[in-house]
Amino acid sequence: MRTPEAPRQLMTLKIGYLDGRGHPHVKIRVWGLSEQFAQEFEAMIDTGFTGFLSIPITAAFPLAITLFGTTSYMLADGSTSPKLLGFGTVALEDETAHGTIVLESKSSGLLLGMEFLQKLKKALVVGSNGVVLVDDHVIPMPPAPAPAPLPPTSPPLPPLTRPSDEDPQNKSK
Amino acid sequence: MSTNREFPTPSAIAALGQKIYEERYKVALEENQQGKFVAINVRNSEASVGDTPEQALEQARAKSRDGLFHLIRVGFPSAYSGSSQTAYDTQDWVFGR
Numbered sequence: 001m002r003t004p005e006a007p008r009q010l011m012t013l014k015i016g017y018l019d020g021r022g023h024p025h026v027k028i029r030v031w032g033l034s035e036q037f038a039q040e041f042e043a044m045i046d047t048g049f050t051g052f053l054s055i056p057i058t059a060a061f062p063l064a065i066t067l068f069g070t071t072s073y074m075l076a077d078g079s080t081s082p083k084l085l086g087f088g089t090v091a092l093e094d095e096t097a098h099g100t101i102v103l104e105s106k107s108s109g110l111l112l113g114m115e116f117l118q119k120l121k122k123a124l125v126v127g128s129n130g131v132v133l134v135d136d137h138v139i140p141m142p143p144a145p146a147p148a149p150l151p152p153t154s155p156p157l158p159p160l161t162r163p164s165d166e167d168p169q170n171k172s173k
Numbered sequence: 174m175s176t177n178r179e180f181p182t183p184s185a186i187a188a189l190g191q192k193i194y195e196e197r198y199k200v201a202l203e204e205n206q207q208g209k210f211v212a213i214n215v216r217n218s219e220a221s222v223g224d225t226p227e228q229a230l231e232q233a234r235a236k237s238r239d240g241l242f243h244l245i246r247v248g249f250p251s252a253y254s255g256s257s258q259t260a261y262d263t264q265d266w267v268f269g270r
Contacts, residue, residue, distance in 0.1 A: 049255040052226075068212075068234070070190065070244070071245075071251075071253060073251055073255065074250055075255065100226040
């Protein structure tokens with residue numbers, strides 16, 4: 001005798017892709033004041049970025065993003081860098097989230113961070129052939145551990161030197 | 174609202190916001206608001222605290238429509254962090270570093 005199947009939970013799949021270097025990307029639309037300013041971008045999902053969205057400032061020009069001021073951003077080498085900060089909306093297919101947007105004043109691509117995944121309640125699943133974002137309630141998760149202790153306040157790191165800076169041949173030029 | 178105001182550079186807003194935070198708010202906020210976000214209005218030195226960046230900034234903007242804000246995360250070296258950039262990636266178009 002067959003037992004009745006348990007009702008299948010609804011699971012929304014958002015499909016992305018891996019770029020040539022294996023980084024996960026998805027297509028998003030971004031806008032500021034009104035959706036009439038929306039433009040489509042391919043954004044990298046960077047789980048090392050704690051924010052919502054980072055976008056090159058020149059890409060943000062046509063989007064009517066509301067500027068609020070500045071913030072500080074810690075880079076991979078431990079140095080901090082000031083950034084302009086705005087407010088806008090990101091749409092992933094038919095789902096949208098509002099958040100603070102870091103306006104990147106260096107040449108870069110768009111980055112979606114952990115705050116974006118948390119706002120849309122998505123889990124990132126990366127396979128060898130591609131990327132999916134699924135509703136995180138369908139992924140069994142253990143109870144969240146207690147928050148980790150905050151990092152101690154440490155003195156700033158000394159400035160980095162590139163090998164070319166120490167090359168005596170360069171100094172003589 | 175005055176229309177004849179000074180408009181500091183983005184670098185000056187960030188530096189002034191950090192200075193105001195450290196001189197006026199850091200000690201008190203780090204005692205019991207760890208992990209929260211604080212928006213410092215560099216025009217009047219007022220601080221607005223929220224659980225999220227949006228909360229802090231919206232509160233700050235509600236208090237002062239013409240404010241210039243610097244966002245800080247209490248107890249953290251920066252409001253945001255990333256893993257894909259270093260200081261030497263490329264020239265900064267706005268802050269010039």
